[in-house]
Amino acid sequence: MSYIPLDVTKKYLITGAAGFIGSNLAKKLLDMGCTVIGIDNINDYYDTNLKEDRLKLLFPYEKFTFIKVDISEKNSIMDIFKEFSPNIVVNLAAQAGVRYSIENPDVYIHSNIIGFFNILEACRSYPVEHLVYASSSSVYGSNKKVPFEESDVVIHPESLYAATKKSNELMAHTYSHLYKIPATGLRFFTVYGPMGRPDMAYFGFTQKYFAGESIKIFNNGDFDNDLYRDFTYIDDIVEGVQRILSNASTEAVPHRVFNIGNNQPEKLMNFIETLEKCLSRSTGSEVIFKKIFEPIKPGDVPATYASTDLLQEAVGFKPSTSIEEGLQRFTDWYVSYYSLKNNEKN
Incomplete structure (x- = not known):
């Protein structure tokens, strides 16, 4: 498949436009001269001030x-x-979070199932050239084979959140088949970076450090069998999504799924040590987290590891930002952003 450059004359509708990925994608498209319609309910799952600042x-x-x-x-x-x-719709609106879905299942059905159904119905009633939507690496569950490939069987989700994302893929496939809606699902792998989600571990660890609190690490303190995560920097995610937008499938069932991950999984403890080093540089003083080790939580999986061969073949792109570079950008932003916030309050 040959890569088709983005058409800046099209109108792009982005749901979840106040979210981490949505706001970054919207800004990139706007910088390119595109027309963007952004939708978001600005819910309070995490700090709405951050969402407002993105907007x-x-x-x-x-x-x-x-x-x-x-x-x-x-x-x-x-x-x-x-x-x-x-012309093109990017559905990034969803209730996120694996652990939150265990205690609050209703909101996941409300947003991820009913909400996505409404987007599909709208694309059927008002035909679009391409629907791109957020899936998740969580659909792979506790698959032992790595790296995870899009052709892997994914029928054992470990959380309701993962089940809703797999449901989205099935719903999109069906609508593509029945109504010839070109659709592409993107399985994101642990996205991080400046202005990211406070519910993500790297952000929470940083918050707890400045609050003088210990961080919880759910690996039983087993460094030999540590958790692995395929951390993917936000700019790489946005670049991958942008390249996909104009590249809709023309097959009989025009539905495809791609991984977008860094293809270089990191041990959780290595990630934490790198975060400490980056924070030390950003603050000008040594940072060492106080750590508490606990068993892995229900819904969590031991490893995530993306094969990006299909994405590279389709649009000629593979994420490449290193953990050191990405986390340094995050910690520099964090220290600056929250210092400014404190000054505003004073």
């Missing part, structure tokens, strides 16, 4: 339109598609 970076663009709405509100979604007639 503030988008509001100055003349070609950006923002609508505060929940994708589970079907009539509102239909009205937006009717009014704006987007």
